[in-house]
Structure formats: structure tokens, C-alpha cells
Amino acid sequence: MFDFVDAYDRAYEIAAAQHDMTVAQACVLGRISKPRGMRDLADELRCDASNITQIVARLEARELIERHANPEDRRARQLIRTPAGDALNAAFERSFEFARNASATLTADEQNELALLLRKALGQPMVDG
Amino acid sequence: MFDFVDAYDRAYEIAAAQHDMTVAQACVLGRISKPRGMRDLADELRCDASNITQIVARLEARELIERHANPEDRRARQLIRTPAGDALNAAFERSFEFARNASATLTADEQNELALLLRKALGQPMVDG
């Protein structure tokens, strides 16, 4: 189990590095498929809001995302991906083929069984298999 | 799969924090069950030797490990855990019950099946199940 998690984590880091991103940056970029606020993002990633400020600043400097004003709440910001951000995120996801490669060695039945066991071991339903 | 890996990583980090360690520190401490050199450790963790120097310095400051001279090669150091280091590592492992908790919700047959699938998905044998 440890080795599996380790391999997964490494694959994620390598894929991010291939696109000059850190794990944290790839993670944030991947979670802005729709416009959203920074507080929301900090809650989802269970980290302090000041982290998000910094990571967003780095992604913004590369023009991968933009911070727009929110007309409904003038304290808040709406994060959106630029077309370049969309493209880089898609490229990152193609690079991060760990899940696909891992699954490719299993039959369809085995993939279903694995998803089922992981879900049960986790004790709660996963968002997507 | 992502959620499973995420939960595993979080459990590891929380367990380390419960004993005032970072993930990197718990990882290094856990890998010195027998005396070993720093180059060896850096290779296993796939990081630069200078990282090991720093992490070891922090563990040594807490008297959890010691750096001994190696009579066979006077350039090298042998890292060993102190009794306090052994005790803390054991306590950490008890705290990191993710694997046990996760497995507890599975039957013995399911546990075997999961280990088998993960091994196959990983494409190489795991060191220990």
C-alpha cells in the first residue's frame, strides 16, 4: 500500500515538474475548471488562505489564471483559468498517466474490483472511480 | 484512487505532527532501523544529500538519532537511532493506523485481493504487503 501511494505521489510530482509547476500549483490549477473564490479553494485544500494567495500569485504571474472582481461580494475574488491555463492543465493531465497506466495492467473486472475495495477501505464513497 | 491516496498522505502527515515531526522527518526516522550511511538514505529517498544533512540535523538536535564515524570509510557517517528515537518511531507507527483502520473494514479475503490488485497495478512486486 505504501509503495502504491508513493508511486502515485511521485508520478504526480514528475508530471507537474514537466510543466514547470510544483504539486501545489498543479493542484490549484486543476481545481479551477469553473470560476471560484479563494476561500472556497482554501477550504477544499484544507490549508490557510494565505497559501492560496501565494500560489495564485505565481500562477497569475505566468498568466495561467486571473483574479476577477466578484460583483456580488466586493471582498471576494473569482479565480478563472486563462486559455493558456486550460491548455497547460490539459497537458498536465495527459502527463499524469499514472492512473491510466496502472489501470491498463488490470482487466475491466479487476478495475471495478479495485475501485470497490478502495472505496470500502476508505469508508466513504469516492467522488469518481 | 485520488481520494484514497489523499487520505493516506493526510493520515501520515497527521501522525507525524502528533509527535512534533514533519513527514520528511518521520520518513527518515523510520528508515534507520539499522545503522546506515547518508548517501544510501538519499538514494532511497531519491533526494539530494544536502536534504538529508538538514533533516538529520533536526532529528539529531532532538537526540532521536546520532551520527557515528564509520571506521571502514572515514568520509562516511553511520546513522543510528537512539533509544528515544526507537520509542518515538514506535509511537509514530502506532499513530499511523491508516493502513490498519482501512484494512479493518475489509475481510481477510478482501485484504488479500486488494494487495494483489495494487501489486499488479503497480507493475512490480511490493517490498512487503
Next chain:
DNA sequence: TATTGTTATACTCTATAACTATA
């Protein structure tokens, strides 16, 4: 010459605390 380990330095992630602007 090559290797082990250290030091200096720089970048990033992360959190805390203090702050501004808005609700």
C-alpha cells in the same frame, strides 16, 4: 579523479499574526 558529507544560498510551501476592505 571520484565520492561522502557539509555549507551557503535560493525558491517554494506552509502557518500565524496583523491588516484592509467589505459584509
Next chain:
DNA sequence: TATAGTTATAGAGTATAACAATA
């Protein structure tokens, strides 16, 4: 008063480069 986000700051992980001691 409470919340969204920023700024300043500090500790830790990480890598690179230069170095000393030894092989």
C-alpha cells in the same frame, strides 16, 4: 462583529553550487 483576501514573517523541504576530507 465577522468574513475575504493580503502582507509580513518564519520554519521546513528541496535543489544547486562550491567546498573539505577521504578514497
